[in-house]
Amino acid sequence: MKILITRDIKKTDKKENDPNVNEHVHKKIRISAYEDNKLELSYTTQGSSDYVGNIYVGHVENIVKNLDAAFVRFKSDSPNAKDNTGYLDLKDIVSDCILTSRTEEPKTLRNGDIVLVQVKKPAVKTKQVVLTTKLSISGRYAAITLGQKGTGCSKKLSEEKRKDIIAILKHDFSIRERISDRYGLIARTECEVLLDKKNNKDADKSNPFDVVRKEVDILCDKLDELMQIGTTRSVATCLYETASDSDFSDKLLRCLSFYNSCLNIEDSSKYLATQSGQDVSKPLDIEVITDDADLFSMYNASSFHADHPEIPARLLLPKDGTIGVLYGLSSALDKAAQKRVWLDSGAYLVIESTEAMHVIDVNTGKAIDKKGNLFLAINIEAAIESARQIRLRNFSGMIMIDFINMNDKKDYKKLERVIRKELDKDPVKADFADFTKLGIAELTRTKKET
Structure with missing residues (x-):
């Protein structure tokens, strides 16, 4: 797949x-x-609708010394120029994020500089977006921030657990060496599960915090990569999107x-x-x-x-x-939105939606193969395709499928097994209720956003 x-x-x-x-x-x-x-x-x-957490290649448009701030153009998708510019506090500058070549060390920000910035706060009323060069990205267990030092832990955990987690991470030589003086590390609340595993005497002897070490490597490598590829991208390019x-x-x-x-x-x-x-x-x-x-x-x-x-x-x-x-x-998505869906056998489905329910009608169409049990074969093919169409169209609530009538009750049992197994594939909960007296299959499916 x-x-x-x-x-x-x-x-x-x-x-x-x-x-x-x-x-x-x-x-x-x-x-x-x-x-x-x-x-x-x-x-x-x-x-992200408010851009918070996204990292961009920015251009310093203006430095206002009395505000001790710079205004940086970080995007270009709004017709209003002000919306494409953010506020960057000059006290919040990490020199590694200034991409413009310069011999001085550490670098100071100047008009016209190319700089990597991350959206720190969204725009509020007349205030513009707040930017920072202290780039931060998160994983499941850790968050890494460029330009900060030390190791911390989520304040959502108890003080005792926070101290235990911080102590474990501080004593891990590999993590300490990887973040060095370049990055700061914050352990997220998911680390609580790892701590419980480590404290469980019946658990295996492997260190559950090994996953944090691996994740820290991935996150640090990612930030290193962003700073490297940022030099090759044009202004207003989004390098990282949350x-x-x-x-x-x-x-x-x-x-x-x-x-x-x-x-x-x-x-x-x-x-x-x-x-x-x-x-x-x-x-x-x-x-x-x-x-x-x-x-x-x-x-x-x-x-x-x-x-x-x-x-x-x-x-x-x-x-x-x-x-x-x-x-x-694109063409596959267009076909999924059509009212009529053709099957390989030559039969077809007609799919309609009303306020009360969704209805799928099975028609023999051009299916004329007389070998074997034709109606059962068409209905099984239609059941598989119907389940696929239900997934693609994200139908929810009551769904009725009008299959071709069959005389043998055993055939309906076979068809029911197929329907149930096809619905079991659906990541969203979907159930077969029963066949009505007219042979129409009744299904229900939970509503879930796509």
Whole structure:
């Protein structure tokens, strides 16, 4: 299975060849699951609406000495120039973030300098966005900040636990050497679980805080990478985007859940495969793919990747092509929105939505193969496709599927088993209720945002 991470590009009012136009910021991120070249799931997650936590390549527009502050243009997606500029306190400067070449050490900020900045506070009424060069990124267990020193812990924990966690991290030579005098470390509340494991006498002897050490390495490497690639990017480029990691990782987790459910070859899949002579013993595989370097970095810094490092991830290079071209994502999404959906057998579904329920009608169409139990085969194929369409369209509430009438009650039992197993693949809770006296399948599905 392929998990594709991409985003919708929205052009600004500026000219397309303007190097300062930042086309890749604050657009919806789409996470899609492809299995056997077929779109199975597709979700969107929105970038941070208030920009807080995002890291940009900024340009110093003006330094106001009596305010002891600089005004930095960090984005270019708003027609109002003021909205593209933020307030940077000169006392909040880390010289490593000044990208303009200079011989003096430490560097001081000047008009026209290129500088890496992170949004610290959102704009409030007439006040502009507050920026900082003390760049900070977080993982599941730790947060690393450039330009700060020391080790701390989340204040949400008790004083006793905070002291224990800090003591463990301070005495870890690898962590101490990695952050050195360059970075500050804050242990997050998730470390409480690790502390409980460490204090459990019945637990294995391995150190649960090893995951923190690995995460600190990843976060420090990420900040080092941002400062390096920042010198090669144009002004107003977003280098790091905090698109609600919990939301981003949750959508990836739903794709993984679907994949795990597919590892057990279903009876319905076997039924159709044996009809067409396909090999059903071939194991499935999984890979994360994106054609956007920023999204690739976001994925590597996500809690999902930290929890599932065994899943390979690949960044498509320009020579490889784009996700849109290689997988036809746009056309697949367009087809998923159509009223009529054709099946491989020549039968088709008609999908309608009302305020009360969603209705799927199964029609034989051009399916004229008289071998075997034709109506059961069409209904099984329709059940599999209906479950897929329900996932893609994110139907919720009551769903009715009007299958082709069958005379044998055993066939309905077989169809019911297929429906239940296909619904079990859904990352969102979906249930089969029963067949009505007219042979219409009744389903329910929980509402969940896509």
